[in-house]
Amino acid sequence: MEDPLHGYGGEVRRVLEELGLRVGDRVRVVRGGEVYEGILMPRYALAGKQIIVVKLDNGYNVGVKWEPGVRVERAEKPRQGARRGMLSAEVVFPPPRMAEDKPPVSIISTGGTIASRVEYETGAVRPAISSEDLVHIVPEITETARIEADILYSIFSEDMTPKHWEGIVEAVAEKFRKGARGVVVTHGTDTMGYTAAALSFAFRSLPGPVALVGSQRSSDRPSSDAAFNLRAAVLVAAQAPFAEAVVVMHGETGDTYALAHRGTKVRKMHTSRRDAFQSINAPPLARVYPDEQRIEIIDGRYREPGELEVENGFDDKVALVKMYPGITGEVIDMFVDKGYHGLVLEGTGLGHFPNSTIKAIERAVEEGLAVVMTSQCLFGRVNMNVYSTGRRLLAAGVIPGDDMLPETAYVKLSWILARTRDPGEVRRLMLTNLAGEMNPRHTLELYPRWYHG
Amino acid sequence: MASLDYEKLGLMVGLEIHQQLDTSRKLFCRCPTRMVDEEGGVFERTLRPTQSELGEVDVAAYFEWRRRRRYRYQSPTPSSCLVEDDEEPPHEISREAVAIALAVAKALGARPVDEIHVMRKIVIDGSNTTGFQRTAIVAMGGSLDDEDGKVRIQTICVEEDAARKIEEKGRTVVYRLDRLGIPLIEIATGPDIHTPEQAQRVALKIGQILRLTGKAKRGLGTIRQDLNVSIRGGTKTEIKGVQKLELIAKVVEYEALRQLRLLEIRDELRRRGVAEDMLDTPIVDLTKIFRETKSRVIRRALSSGGRVLGLKLPGFAGLLGREVQPGRRFGTELADYARFWGGVGGLFHSDELPAYGITGEEVARVREALGAGEGDAFVLVADREEKAREALKAVLERARWALRGIPPETRAANPDGTTRYMRPQPGAARMYPETDTPPLEVDENLLKEAEKYVPEPPEVKLKRFTEEHGLSRDLAEQVLRDIRLDLYEHLVDRYGDKVPPTVIASTITSTLKALRGEGVPLENLEDHHIEDAIALVAKGAVAKEAIPEILAYLAKNPEAKAEEAAEKLGLTKLTPQQVEEIVSRIVEENRQAILERGERAMGLIMGRAMAVLRGKADGKLVARIVREKIAEMLGKT
């Protein structure tokens, strides 16, 4: 159960407790001749400070310092004079109409608040807890699909692990087995790219699209991108011709179109912008216009719908190691000593690690670890034949990761190592394009034009 | 119109004054607080009403969304960044803005809160990219002395200014983001004001205190007033967006009048025996009556698939035509409801018919179809059926309110001081915590920062202006009331040793007033123009008499420099030798007159000399030379 005096500590907590006050109760604080009356609010910041947060009747919160001499008392609820007439300032969204003739789409929620309501008193955000809830909050999606929604997890995206990927794969597979045309997975944005890659490898063949979707502005704000993205994702799930795991998010800062990115090529490239997700080293699959209910294919080389084929399972003894000047072999040794099965290196430039670490890398390979090289440049592909360091790393047994994103290579290695530990087979699979994770042709327009004044 | 007895009416007015602050950065980002002329990057967004736990949404936000309103934002890079674009969380609140608000709090005797919490206040018109305005209470309590009694201060807030509206095209509204996020200070008074004049005076006094911090922006739209008005038996009505101080008294007067008239209508309805349960009349489809109508409005509606719906208002005959404000009838109030709730263009009511192409015969048939007798009124709406129905439902509900009194409304001020219905007063679902920025503790450091903005009390200033600057009491009071008070102080600080403060004072008071009277576009005149003109006088490049002409030129050519203006106008000061030459010539030309009149010719010669030399030479110098030259001429003969 939640703490009834959330965030309050020390003397002020004792005072509130003595009065039997809980967050949400009406309280009166008298300090220096000024009377602050309203609702006792939870306290989120600077828990050590002796401050009482009160929501006044005008809607504002204020913090009042508690110290001896300040009077705190329970207050009576004011008489509610408000009339709920036909001309009142609030309305309830009309209930959506569920159309039976639309394609069935399942929505699996894993966390984040893509559809939520806000408790205005505390500002707390409550996510939708059922299909019914969800379609009440974003009723437009019923014009695209017959919606069925479930909650699988309620976790932050930074708390996702390979175990959760397995859970999501299973849940998605189940929806297809039950006849879904497409599946939408709502997901926090931080690690959505990793999960998208995981689904891309685990589904060897799919009957329809799997659209991962999230929001960069939470849905308790009028300007949230959540509803737009969700509508786009549902449209993809209901109508897209491809049968792949994709990330569907804003295509630009405005609310005009979304993009569907291949799950193995997508990366979160901005901390806060709506269009943070971009395809790296490959074009996105499609532009999606939810207002016009239209999907425009950008890249026609996609996987067509087929039978459902799942190979689930990820090895969690895989690590992603970033090179930095001064890195030593100890970092590599640590993973070897801890019994890891594979390492993805995020090297510099064309795929380099310091010569001083090569010994440790050789040892890792000898101990049976699969070691894959990617580049922290992100754009472009590794080429370890150009310089001598690269050639020495290759000789040490490092597998070049081509133009794979480091994160994608990490997920791929984790998936492969859960199938086989045979070094030759691991190498063969790492070098094989399994789910569009490698693009053999890079053309000029795949590299963004930055601002040059 | 006979003036109202406000004491008898029990008039109560509260003010909300919003003033832009001249801070070094915006309230929640590092952009400067400056407006620009360029458009910058453009993007388009929509806003969506957020649902409360009960699934409720703000009705005005809901309508905007249902109308598929789109907002096009211009984001010029000199004055807006990802924060205004709603692409980056807000930075910490500007301490400078908070310090200024704390200074104002001190001047008004208000008590700062111990910790400032930023809230989100839902706004529905797209003027904030986020869909809410960030606002925070900085202090509460305090009061302002007024000759008609103390006016309590309820709250002092800092908040973000909204984006500025550029234009509206169809369902797209265009905004520019340069103004969004400029700090505003909002001062809300208690309902302690009892006459329209007092409302205007209190607004002026609060504005003055704000300007005395030296941190208030000036110019059109930098100060805005909202009013809360009620009379005894009436309802507190919120009136938004009074841009001009001079309009306040009129808006208050008209609102008092409106409430009075509506109460009279209520009493009349009760006298007629009209009760709420009689207002259950059905909405009737009258389309067939208007198949052959000559009314263009109705024909247009019908030809695009619309219907004509009608509603009887039993016992309302004659009341819809009653004026509630100059040029606005009770029927206009009903039409506002039809527009807001039904999204229709307007309505027809029986007190204005037959007219607008609707014939007497059609009126008779409508009355018959609605069962409306002599004592009944009716309204008609021609539009798509669903819209027309929603419109008439709202009209019926508003008519029910007529029996109770005055509905709680948010109204918008019209330029003539009348007001129109904007929306129902927003409910509790309007304000919730901004969780992206941490609370700010009001500590000793912050209070110390505030000290430097605490305005000097007006009495102290008055004393200083008269005793130290040598202004007359009258001129000192004028300066104190003037919107450019802080500019005056700045100019005296800087140029007071070379230009007499009386010249600076009369420049910003009477000179500007006179120029405005001559139709000079003063809105173009910025502080730097005035400062440049004074600086020119201080340098001795022009005479003080040249100031009005230079300012008039700069107002018409805001890009020009003061020196340029002086040269173009031929106002550059002459050397004493040049002045002497000119005077000598004039004296010579008027030899006859001087010889005839003797020293009495002084006035004539002075007048002729100044006609040539005004602005180019100091008057005193000219007078001295004229006197010398006349004496010389008279002495010779």
Ligand SMILES: [Zn+2]
């Ligand atoms: Zn900014």
